[in-house]
Every structure is written in structure tokens, then in C-alpha cells.
Amino acid sequence: MFIFKRFLYFSLFAVVLSACSTTRIVKPLAKKELAIGLDFGGPLFGFAGTTIPVPLSSLSAAYGVDSMLTTFGALHLTDAAFGLIHLEGGVVRDLYKAKPNIPKVSAGGTAHFMLDTWQGNFRFYPQIDLNCYWTYGKKRMNYVYFTLTNWFDFFPLAHNQPNRKFYTPNLALGHTFANKHMRYTLEMKYLTPGSPNSDLIPSYRGIGGRGAVGIYMGVSYRFSKREKIITPKF
Amino acid sequence: MKFYLFIIIATTLCLNACRLDSNLFNPKTITEYKLDNYDGEVSFKIGEEYNIADSLIHIFTINSDDNGNQADIYAIYIGDINQIATDTVIMYCHGNSSHMDVYWERMKLLANVGGKNRFGLLAIDYRGYGLSEGESTESSLYADVDAALAWLKDQGLTSDRLAIYGFSLGGAPSCELTATPRSLAPSWLILEAAFASSSVMAEGSTSLSIPSSFLTNLEIDNAEEIKEIDEPFLWFHGVIDDFIDFETHGEVVANNYQGSYINKVAVEGANHSDLPLVMGFETYNQTVLEFLTR
Numbered sequence: 226m227f228i229f230k231r232f233l234y235f236s237l238f239a240v241v242l243s244a245c246s247t248t249r250i251v252k253p254l255a256k257k258e259l260a261i262g263l264d265f266g267g268p269l270f271g272f273a274g275t276t277i278p279v280p281l282s283s284l285s286a287a288y289g290v291d292s293m294l295t296t297f298g299a300l301h302l303t304d305a306a307f308g309l310i311h312l313e314g315g316v317v318r319d320l321y322k323a324k325p326n327i328p329k330v331s332a333g334g335t336a337h338f339m340l341d342t343w344q345g346n347f348r349f350y351p352q353i354d355l356n357c358y359w360t361y362g363k364k365r366m367n368y369v370y371f372t373l374t375n376w377f378d379f380f381p382l383a384h385n386q387p388n389r390k391f392y393t394p395n396l397a398l399g400h401t402f403a404n405k406h407m408r409y410t411l412e413m414k415y416l417t418p419g420s421p422n423s424d425l426i427p428s429y430r431g432i433g434g435r436g437a438v439g440i441y442m443g444v445s446y447r448f449s450k451r452e453k454i455i456t457p458k459f
Numbered sequence: 460m461k462f463y464l465f466i467i468i469a470t471t472l473c474l475n476a477c478r479l480d481s482n483l484f485n486p487k488t489i490t491e492y493k494l495d496n497y498d499g500e501v502s503f504k505i506g507e508e509y510n511i512a513d514s515l516i517h518i519f520t521i522n523s524d525d526n527g528n529q530a531d532i533y534a535i536y537i538g539d540i541n542q543i544a545t546d547t548v549i550m551y552c553h554g555n556s557s558h559m560d561v562y563w564e565r566m567k568l569l570a571n572v573g574g575k576n577r578f579g580l581l582a583i584d585y586r587g588y589g590l591s592e593g594e595s596t597e598s599s600l601y602a603d604v605d606a607a608l609a610w611l612k613d614q615g616l617t618s619d620r621l622a623i624y625g626f627s628l629g630g631a632p633s634c635e636l637t638a639t640p641r642s643l644a645p646s647w648l649i650l651e652a653a654f655a656s657s658s659v660m661a662e663g664s665t666s667l668s669i670p671s672s673f674l675t676n677l678e679i680d681n682a683e684e685i686k687e688i689d690e691p692f693l694w695f696h697g698v699i700d701d702f703i704d705f706e707t708h709g710e711v712v713a714n715n716y717q718g719s720y721i722n723k724v725a726v727e728g729a730n731h732s733d734l735p736l737v738m739g740f741e742t743y744n745q746t747v748l749e750f751l752t753r
Contacts, residue, residue, distance in 0.1 A: 309673050339673065346670040380668035383658035384682045384711050388668055 250297050250317050251331055251356035251370045252401070254289030255449065260408070261286050262445030264299075268416055268437035269430040276430055278440045285445070293319040308342040317354070328359040351377045366403040372396070393417055399441075410443040483628070483657075483677060484595040486587040487557040492518055492535070497560040502732035505740055509567045511537055515576055521583065521610050525602035530586050530593030532603050534610070535559055537570040538579035544615025547751065548579040549622045550645070552604055552629030554732075558589030562626075568740055569624065573748040578622075583607045597631070597677050601641075604632040609642035622647035622751055627703060627731070630654065630712075631679045638684040647751055648688060651695040652731050654703045655682040655711040663707055682711045689718040693750040697729030697737070722750055 254260055267279030280303060287297035296316050304311035315335030323329050333354035340347050358370035376393040399412030418436040429437035495510065517536040522529060538546065549569055553562040559582055570580045585603050586593030593599065611621065623645035625633030630653025637645045654660060657671035657679045671677060685692075694716075696709035703709065705725070713723050724746060729737040738746075 304673075307674060339669070341670070341672045343676060344670070344672040346672045348667075348669060348673075350667065376667070378667045382662055382668050382707075383656055383670075384715070386659075386707060386711060390667075393667070 249285075249299075249333070249335070249354070250287050250295055251333075251354075251372055251399070252329075252358050252360070252368055253293055253295040253317055253319055253331060254287055254447070256289050256291045258289040259286070259448040260288075260445045261448075262408070262443055264441060264443040266412075266439060266441030268414075268439040270437075271430070281441075287445075290316075293322070304339070310340045310342065311337065313337045313352075315352070317356070325360060325365045328357055331356045331358065348380060353377070367401060368403075369398075369400045371398050403447075406447050406449065408443070408445045408447065410441075410445075412441040412443070414439040414441060483555065483597075483675075483679075484585070484587065485555045485557070486585070486595065487589070488587070489558055489560065489589050492533070492558075492589065493560055494535075494563050497563060499557075499560065501561055501564055503564060503736040505564050505568050509571045509740070511567055511570055511576070515539060521606050523586070523599070523603045523606035525586075525596070525599040528593070528599065530591065530599070530603075532583050532586060532591035532593075532606065533559070533589055534581060534583045534607055535566065536579065536581045537566060538576050540614060543579055543611060546579045546616075547620040547622065548581060548611055548616055549624050549649075550604070550607060550611070550633075551580055551582040552623065552625040552632050553582060553584075554627035554629055559584050560589070565626070565735065568735060568744065569747065572744045573752070578751070581607055581611060597679060600628075600632050601635050604636055605641040608636065612642050616643065618644040619646050621645045622649060624649040624651070625653055626651045627653065630681050634681040634684040634688070637690060638687040645690060647691050647693070649693040649695070649747065649750070650681075650712065651734060652697060652700055652703050652709070653681055653712055654679075655708040656680040659707055659711065663704055682715050685712050685716045688716065691720040691750065691753075692716050692718055693722050693724070693747065695724045695726065695734055695738075695746075697731060697734045698725055698727050699729065700731045702731040720753075722746070 262285045263282070264285060265280065265282045267281040269276050269278050282302040283299045284302060285297060285299035287295050289295050294316060298312065298314040301311035313335050315333055317331050317333035320330045320332055333356065335352040335354070337350040337352060353375045354372055356370055356372045358368045360366070360368040374395040374397065376395070378388060378391050378393070380388065382388050394417070396415040396418060397412050399410055401408050401410040415432065416437045416439055418432070420436055431437050494516070515538055517540060519534055520531045521534050523532050551566055551569060553559065559566070562582065566580055566582050570576055570578070572578055583603055584591040586595045586599050588595070608621070618640070621643050623633045623637060625631070630650045633648060633650060634653070637648045657675060657677040659682070661669050661671040661674055694713045696705050696713070698705050700709065713721065726734050726738050735743040
């Protein structure tokens with residue numbers, strides 16, 4: 226397929242811009258807590274003799290409605306560089322209360338809105354996430370997590386062709402290190418597992434010739450509500 | 460709310476610089492055309508029995524004008540130029556890679572349809588390809604091929620003796636200039652492994668129904684243009700084409716054709732670049748011959 230090497234960069238960016246989101250909130254914030262974050266990363270691919278992630282990026286904000294429910298929104302910066310307004314907004318909620326040492330499960334619903342500034346084409350893609358996370362550390366602020374992300378696509382394809390790929394799953398394994406104000410997240414995704422990647426150039430780093438493994442990083446600053454300091458009395 | 464909307468739009472407009480239009484093209488510059496002596500990678504080699512006499516190989520330049528953006532592009536005519544006024548000629552529009560050396564075997568094969576040099580064959584390197592100067596765009600692609608057709612017209616070719624053959628990317632100018640003729644109106648259209656549209660390309664590389672305008676300003680749409688074409692149509696596509704998908708690209712183009720005659724040739728076992736090889740060179744040439752002489 227040497228003939229079409231460069232042509233297929235088209236494929237790369239198409240995948241990048243549409244199918245792969247950056248890191249997201251899996252553990253709800255504290256009540257009335259506000260966080261502003263910057264995410265960076267993408268699927269790994271071979272480039273100039275090495276392997277690098279595609280430079281996806283997004284700017285996000287999140288707000289803790291209560292201790293179990295957080296709303297968030299994001300503007301995708303890389304998409305913006307292509308003249309594509311890509312906004313997402315959603316909620317994530319713990320499904321149950323549990324003792325700190327018990328893993329928790331949260332679920333998220335996200336809506337992606339995409340509008341290009343060239344022809345005004347619009348797309349809306351809903352996304353449903355299921356997250357499992359386990360906190361650890363002195364104040365149990367750090368956590369590891371596993372996420373199943375599901376994209377849904379109900380738009381018809383070009384030339385009135387039937388859309389048979391209305392569902393796209395992605396898997397993610399991540400770790401967040403947090404202190405009082407900062408959260409640092411490193412996440413590994415396995416995008417579209419099961420889909421052959423041999424036809425795509427540059428070559429994605431998948432597993433067994435399928436899907437694409439991605440590396441994502443996120444940093445966020447939390448504007449915490451004032452914490453009540455309890456002074457022990459003697 | 461208005462403030463946030465303003466920020467979002469302003470950010471987008473400020474960053475709005477990246478498009479993937481140029482990624483459609485994969486040219487390679489060279490210092491000379493080597494033709495039979497080309498030792499780079501090619502999809503297949505044909506036998507010596509298909510060789511062309513040196514006297515019937517003409518390399519020359521044509522001036523192409525793309526809305527005032529002029530460039531000298533290189534062309535190769537296989538055949539007797541003095542007989543263009545009476546011959547039937549195939550205008551060959553190659554794929555997106557490199558230069559004409561890469562497609563030389565294909566060009567020679569077509570120059571043997573119906574016997575050696577029964578049909579004249581003209582091919583060009585689009586801007587930026589091979590020795591052609593300039594840089595390709597979608598509009599220059601059409602301008603360059605039309606410049607070649609204008610050259611044929613100057614040699615005495617008329618539309619009723621012109622066939623146009625588009626391989627892969629070459630399908631775009633072939634469809635465009637058949638649906639909307641400029642210098643000449645081709646009387647036969649042959650497409651091999653042509654893609655449906657830039658939209659299908661965008662969709663095919665994702666799991667999503669994204670429009671091509673999210674990524675590129677290219678408006679290539681063979682699947683719609685084919686509806687406007689009435690000329691006889693010969694369609695080739697490899698069933699296991701892993702680059703331009705048989706079903707989502709190839710069949711869409713074939714099924715959208717509503718003209719006077721179509722011969723659909725779906726080649727089992729053929730990938731994107733090896734269709735004549737898998738089909739068999741003689742069978743392939745015979746299919747083209749029967750189409751042009753039916």
C-alpha cells in the first residue's frame with residue numbers, strides 16, 4: 226500500500242478528531258467544587274521511526290452539584306484548529322455510596338456537539354460511560370480507574386448509505402494523583418477494540434493488529450470550597 | 460451565555476488554520492522519467508510483450524491554467540501523434556502516488572488494448588508530481604487533466620473518439636470532466652477503484668458519520684457526479700480493496716450510475732492496486748476492448 230501512504234494520513238486525523246476523547250472525570254467532585262482542566266493525548270502511531278500520541282487537546286470545566294453528581298463541559302482545542310467547534314457536556318454520578326476502601330462505580334452521560342465553521346455541518350453524538358474507581362492514599366484522594374466508553378452514532382451516512390456502526394466502544398485504564406488543588410491523570414485507552422487497524426497508515430499501535438492504544442494526560446486545578454478546620458481541644 | 464459563546468467562536472476562528480486538503484496528494488518529484496528502467500516499487504510488472512517502441516513514446520509539457528495559476532505539467536503520449544486526428548484515445552488519469560513512472564506498466568498495458576497501439580494513450584503528471592511544476596489542489600487536478608484534453612483537441616481529437624480512464628484518485632477528474640465537460644466531452648468513462656466521495660473517505664476512516672467538511676474543503680463527489688453522466692461506463696473494483704472499500708465506495712458509485720450502459724466488473728481477490736494482475740492482463744485488456752468497441 227505504499228502508493229497511498231500520505232493519503233491515509235487523512236484517516237489518521239479523521240479517527241483522531243471524531244472518535245477519541247481526552248481524559249474525563251470518573252470520580253465526582255466534592256459538592257460545590259469547581260475544577261478547570263487541560264487534557265492532552267491521543268492514539269499512538271508510528272511517526273518518523275518512533276511512536277507518538279496524536280496531539281489531541283481539550284479544555285474542560287467541572288462542577289460538583291453534590292458529593293455524588295458532577296457536571297462538566299469541554300471545548301476540544303485540536304478540533305478547533307480544524308475549524309470545528311466541538312463541545313461536550315455531561316454529568317457523572319456515583320451509582321452508590323460505599324466505604325472509602327470499597328471500589329465505587331460511576332456512570333456518565335455526555336453529549337458531543339460538533340459544528341464546522343466551513344459548511345455549517347452539524348453532528349451530535351451521545352456517549353455513555355461506566356467507570357469503576359478505587360481510591361487510596363492517606364486522604365484517599367488518589368485513585369485508579371477503569372472505564373468503558375460507548376459512543377453512539379445515529380446519523381445517516383453520505384449518499385443515503387445505511388449506518389451500521391452506530392455503536393463504538395472504547396476502554397480506558399487510568400490513574401489520578403491528587404492533592405489539595407491539583408489532579409494529575411495518566412490514562413491509557415484502547416480505542417475501537419476489535420477493529421482491524423492494518424489498513425490504516427500511519428500504523429496505529431493496537432493489540433494484535435486491532436484497535437489503537439492511546440496515551441492521555443490531564444491536569445486540573447480544583448477550586449475547593451473552604452474546608453472546615455477542626456482543632457482538637459485539650 | 461453570549462460571552463461564553465463568543466469565546467468559543469473566537470477561539471475556533473483564531474485556531475482555524477488546519478485542513479487536510481493537501482493530504483489527498485502524495486506527489487514525488489524526480490529528475491527524469493525512467494519508464495522501463497524505473498526500479499522503484501510498482502504494483503505489478505507486465506511482460507516484455509507489452510513493450511512500446513521508443514518512437515511511439517512522447518514526453519512533453521503542457522501548460523495548464525487553473526484560474527490564472529499556470530503550471531507546466533508533463534505528459535506522455537503513447538502512440539502516433541500524427542494519427543490523433545483519426546485515432547481513438549484513452550486519457551489515463553493516474554492515482555495519487557508519486558509520478559508516471561509508477562504507473563508506466565499500467566499505461567503500457569492500456570496501450571496494448573486490442574493490439575499494440577490500437578488506441579492512443581495520454582497520461583499526465585498532476586502539478587507537483589514527477590517533473591510537473593506547482594502544487595496540486597482539487598481544482599488544479601481538473602485543470603491539469605483538462606489541459607491535456609485541450610492538447611488532444613489541438614491535435615485533432617474529437618469528443619466522440621475520447622475515452623477517459625480514472626484509477627483511484629484519477630476517478631475524480633474523470634468523473635468531473637465527464638459530468639461537466641470543458642475542452643472535450645469524453646464518450647466513454649472507465650473507473651478503476653474509484654472512491655465515492657470525500658465524505659465517504661471521512662466516514663470510512665472513523666466509526667462515525669462525520670462529514671468531510673469537519674476535516675477538509677475537498678468537494679470530490681464521484682458518487683453524485685456519476686448520476687449526471689450518460690456516457691457508457693466501465694466500472695472495475697477489487698472485492699477485497701482494503702483502501703477504497705468495495706461496498707462503501709465502489710458499489711455506491713456503480714449503483715448511482717443511471718446512464719445508457721454500464722459494465723460492472725467486480726474482481727474477486729483483487730486489492731486496490733493489483734486488479735489487472737489478479738484479473739489477468741489479457742482478460743483485463745479484452746474487457747476494456749469490448750467496452751470501447753461494443
